Amino acid sequence: MKTQNKFWWFVVVALTATAMVLLTISVLFWQQLSPEEKTLILKIFKRYFAYLFTILFLFFTFLGFLLDWIFRFYIIPVNQLADETRLLYTVNPSHKIDVDGSYDVMRLAAIINENAIAQVEFRNNVQEQLRKARAGSEAERNVLAAMLEDLPQGILVCNMEGHIVFYNRKISVLFRQHQLAESQSLPGEIGLIGLGRSVYTFLDKGLVLPALDRIAEKLSLGHSAVSERFLLETQSKALLPAQILPVLDSQHHLSGFILYIEDQVEQLKKERELSTLLLSWQHELTQAVSVIKSTAELLVDESEGVSDQIRMLIQLVDKQANLAAALLSRQDITNRWSPDQPLPLTPVDAMEWARFLAFRAEHVLQLKVRLETVGGVDQVGQVSVDMHHLTCALLYVLANVQQTVNVTCIDGVLYAKGSWIYLDLGWEGTAIDPDLLARWKQGVSKIQGSETTIPLTEMLVVHGAKLWVLSEDQAPGKSGLRFLIPMLDSADIVMVDGLTTVLPDSRPEFYDFDLFKGNLQFTDFNDRLLTELTFTVFDTETTGLDPQGGDEIISIGAVRIVNGRLLQGEKFEQLVNPGRSLPWASVKFHGIRPEMLVNQPTIDKVLPRFHAFVRDTVLVGHNVAFDMRMLQMKENQTHICFTNPILDTMLLSDVVHPAHPKHSLQAVAERLGIRIMGRHTALGDAIATGEIFLRLIPLLAAQGIHTFQEASQASQKSLYARLKY
Numbered sequence: 008m009k010t011q012n013k014f015w016w017f018v019v020v021a022l023t024a025t026a027m028v029l030l031t032i033s034v035l036f037w038q039q040l041s042p043e044e045k046t047l048i049l050k051i052f053k054r055y056f057a058y059l060f061t062i063l064f065l066f067f068t069f070l071g072f073l074l075d076w077i078f079r080f081y082i083i084p085v086n087q088l089a090d091e092t093r094l095l096y097t098v099n100p101s102h103k104i105d106v107d108g109s110y111d112v113m114r115l116a117a118i119i120n121e122n123a124i125a126q127v128e129f130r131n132n133v134q135e136q137l138r139k140a141r142a143g144s145e146a147e148r149n150v151l152a153a154m155l156e157d158l159p160q161g162i163l164v165c166n167m168e169g170h171i172v173f174y175n176r177k178i179s180v181l182f183r184q185h186q187l188a189e190s191q192s193l194p195g196e197i198g199l200i201g202l203g204r205s206v207y208t209f210l211d212k213g214l215v216l217p218a219l220d221r222i223a224e225k226l227s228l229g230h231s232a233v234s235e236r237f238l239l240e241t242q243s244k245a246l247l248p249a250q251i252l253p254v255l256d257s258q259h260h261l262s263g264f265i266l267y268i269e270d271q272v273e274q275l276k277k278e279r280e281l282s283t284l285l286l287s288w289q290h291e292l293t294q295a296v297s298v299i300k301s302t303a304e305l306l307v308d309e310s311e312g313v314s315d316q317i318r319m320l321i322q323l324v325d326k327q328a329n330l331a332a333a334l335l336s337r338q339d340i341t342n343r344w345s346p347d348q349p350l351p352l353t354p355v356d357a358m359e360w361a362r363f364l365a366f367r368a369e370h371v372l373q374l375k376v377r378l379e380t381v382g383g384v385d386q387v388g389q390v391s392v393d394m395h396h397l398t399c400a401l402l403y404v405l406a407n408v409q410q411t412v413n414v415t416c417i418d419g420v421l422y423a424k425g426s427w428i429y430l431d432l433g434w435e436g437t438a439i440d441p442d443l444l445a446r447w448k449q450g451v452s453k454i455q456g457s458e459t460t461i462p463l464t465e466m467l468v469v470h471g472a473k474l475w476v477l478s479e480d481q482a483p484g485k486s487g488l489r490f491l492i493p494m495l496d497s498a499d500i501v502m503v504d505g506l507t508t509v510l511p512d513s514r515p516e517f518y519d520f521d522l523f524k525g526n527l528q529f530t531d532f533n534d535r536l537l538t539e540l541t542f543t544v545f546d547t548e549t550t551g552l553d554p555q556g557g558d559e560i561i562s563i564g565a566v567r568i569v570n571g572r573l574l575q576g577e578k579f580e581q582l583v584n585p586g587r588s589l590p591w592a593s594v595k596f597h598g599i600r601p602e603m604l605v606n607q608p609t610i611d612k613v614l615p616r617f618h619a620f621v622r623d624t625v626l627v628g629h630n631v632a633f634d635m636r637m638l639q640m641k642e643n644q645t646h647i648c649f650t651n652p653i654l655d656t657m658l659l660s661d662v663v664h665p666a667h668p669k670h671s672l673q674a675v676a677e678r679l680g681i682r683i684m685g686r687h688t689a690l691g692d693a694i695a696t697g698e699i700f701l702r703l704i705p706l707l708a709a710q711g712i713h714t715f716q717e718a719s720q721a722s723q724k725s726l727y728a729r730l731k732y
Contacts, residue, residue: 018074084108084116086666091678092119093709094664098702099680100127161268164254167261169206169215181247181270182209199620201577203541203569206266208622210239213458214395215266218251221363221394223261226253235394236353239268293332300328352391352470354495357428360392361421364401371402371454374409374417376432381422388423388494392470399459400466403452404474404488405432412437412486428494431477433487441476444488448474532625532652533716537704540715542568543621543651544697546689547634548597550585554636559585560610561599563617564689566697567624571704573697579620580690582607597687614638614647625715626651629672629696630727652715656699658722663706670727675699 037045052059084106091104100123104116161178165171179200199208206215218235225233239247247268254263303325358380365376380387408414412434420431448464459466467474470492477487532540545565551558565579582599584607594600628634631653642648660670667678676683676695679702685691712718722728 080107080109081112083666084112088112088116088119090664090666093706094678095119095123097705097709099678100130102678102680159269161270163200163206163266163268164263165206165266166263171200171202171204171206172263174200174202177270178268181268184270201567201569202572202574203567205623210266214239214249215251215264217367217395217398219253219261219264220366222251222253222264224363224366225359226255226259226261296328296331299324300332303328352393354389354391355394357387357390357423357492357494358421360390360394360398361419361430363394364398365419367398367402368405368417372406372409374405374415376405376417376419378419378421381420387421388428390428390470390492391495392492396459396461396466397470397472399452399454400461400463401490402454403450403459403463404447406452406454407447408432408434408439408488411439411443418485423494426494426496427491430490430492431487432490433477433485435485438486439476439488444474444476533714533719535715536713537707537715537718538571541624542627542654542697542700543624544568544573544627544693544700545579545617545621545634546628546692546696547637548599548687548689549637550587550589550593552633554633554640557587558637559583559587560637560641561585561589561604562597562689563613564691564693565617565620566690566693568627568697568701571701573694573701575694578690579617581613581616583613584609610641611645614641614645618647618649621649621651624651626653627656627696627700628653629656629675629692629699631655631657652719654700654715654718655722655727656696656703658725658727659700659703659707659718661725661727662712662718662721663703663710672696672699679703 040048085108087106088104088108091102091106095102095104102123104120104123106112106116108116158175158177161181162173162175163171163178164173182200221235222233233253235251236248239249247270249269250267252265252267253261254265256262303321306321306324361378365378368374368376405417408417414434414436416434418433420429420433422429448467449462451462452459461469463474466472472490472492474488474490477485477489543565544567545563547560547564548562549558549560560583562582563579564581567574567577569577582604584604586609589599589601589604626635626649632655635649635653638647638649656675657670657672660667660675664670664678667674669675672692672695673683673686676699679699681695681698681702683691683695685694707713707718707721710721712721
């Protein structure tokens with residue numbers, strides 16, 4: 008209840024009680040009088056009624072003025088003094104208390120201001136000393152920030168739930184250039200990069216989660232430095248190489264991952280052009296060598312009667328021609344010249360890949376693969392593979408085998424022979440028909456979480472691999488399949504180690520990765536602390552103030568709050584073509600002229616983007632009921648419905664400062680010491696509202712309001728909550 012209401016209720020109750028007491032005393036006094044005394048009093052009352060009424064009227068008038076003066080110069084100022092003192096010592100230390108009240112109240116305000124000034128000076132001195140002490144580390148941090156920001160690789164750092172805790176400018180450029188960020192969860196919508204957003208809105212879980220599974224398996228085997236590579240396919244069908252590195256906590260448990268994405272589109276384009284040129288040269292050289300070889304063979308046949316020196320020369324030419332022909336026909340060289348070769352193929356240990364294949368088969372297909380090596384040797388050799396796509400392709404084969412012959416267990420034997428790595432997959436039961444296997448090779452994997460768009464036959468060609476049905480003599484008493492893949496030469500074997508990031512027990516020196524600590528997106532907002540939630544603060548500019556009378560939105564601005572930080576770099580700002588004339592009165596208010604809206608998108612194009620921007624966040628606005636009403640009026644036209652939880656800073660200001668009569672955006676900003684840049688622009692007002700909201704949170708906490716539900720319920724008690732549009 009407001010202070011004014013409390014005071015006047017107290018006055019009414021006090022006067023009523025006083026009147027009841029006086030009435031009771033009067034009745035008791037009247038009963039003690041004799042009839043003659045009662046008659047005398049009545050005569051006096053009738054004779055001097057006008058005087059008595061005037062005296063009572065003047066008394067109550069004086070009493071009213073006195074109470075009003077007490078209320079205005081004691082009650083209201085004391086409440087304002089309490090609110091502004093809390094404001095002074097929490098969110099706005101430079102605030103100066105200025106209240107109109109009695110001499111005692113103003114003297115108390117002056118003393119508080121003097122103490123506040125002294126405290127500000129002391130705090131400034133302490134901060135200056137801290138600034139000097141931190142100057143060196145600040146410089147190092149700025150250098151590191153600039154280095155990370157300008158790295159040629161795009162960097163995303165995520166926690167285990169997939170929420171982004173860091174990203175650099177390059178990753179944003181990559182996603183804009185290659186249109187990589189189409190939403191995976193809602194096709195047709197834009198997946199946006201931002202702190203606290205889920206990486207899985209624009210990256211396929213089927214790529215990331217299996218890579219994390221492989222990393223976890225390597226870590227469990229004691230590997231100290233691990234990484235995984237795969238390809239990201241853009242909407243323009245370009246392929247971007249990506250690498251995942253683990254982030255470990257101080258106990259070396261997996262707590263997140265770093266995703267590096269390189270823009271190799273132009274490089275791959277040049278490599279394909281070079282490959283095409285090399286293949287063209289190969290073709291021409293092959294023809295030339297064939298002519299030389301044929302000529303040499305002819306000369307050898309007709310070398311009788313020539314000198315031994317000429318004969319040796321002819322034989323040398325024939326030998327070199329054969330060597331050149333063999334070199335030009337080697338697949339391990341010509342495959343590298345193929346313009347259709349997708350990159351990157353990562354060198355991995357064959358046993359490591361086979362174990363992961365068995366792991367995925369058991370978890371995805373519930374098919375057990377009992378893996379062993381010939382002679383029990385653990386190190387078979389290395390192969391060059393695209394881990395994700397090749398594993399998906401082999402899972403597709405195993406799923407077809409499982410469905411065709413109804414097996415629950417397969418024996419896998421891995422071994423090296425010559426320049427090949429063999430993986431024999433055998434089972435007891437029906438054999439696979441070679442024609443059926445040929446049909447499988449034309450198909451693609453449709454297994455949930457392991458889908459691919461590349462047919463199996465192309466996958467085999469890319470890896471230089473082969474797949475056929477095991478014959479009876481190759482697997483006596485069993486049916487099976489044999490998979491072969493070229494083994495890397497010793498000269499090509501590399502140690503593929505990744506840089507593992509370990510989080511220390513203390514706060515990191517350069518960046519605060521608090522977002523590693525928990526899930527930032529919640530389906531149930533009510534019981535969550537305001538400091539834990541992610542907010543989108545927004546504002547609209549319109550042609551007028553009548554949503555139901557045909558006024559339209561002409562501008563939307565929004566900014567995000569994540570982990571208690573206002574992220575001005577993650578903003579939404581868009582002018583909107585209203586499809587109607589713009590009243591001059593509104594132009595004078597917001598400064599948006601009609602010619603500025605001519606080539607802008609209409610509301611049905613803007614709202615889907617804005618809806619994606621605010622997904623999974625709490626909406627915050629100042630007098631937000633008006634803005635929400637404007638959005639609601641467009642539901643039928645755009646089929647976009649905003650169901651986000653909502654908080655209003657105007658209502659919250661009334662909650663924390665009930666004694667203050669003004670709660671406009673300008674008034675609240677001035678009270679909290681916030682300077683509004685770009686007043687009456689959608690983005691400028693949204694940023695100011697965000698700063699106001701952040702300063703209201705500790706003031707709400709001081710009143711015992713910590714969760715979203717508590718803030719929402721307190722807001723509904725405000726008189727401003729009754730405003731309708």
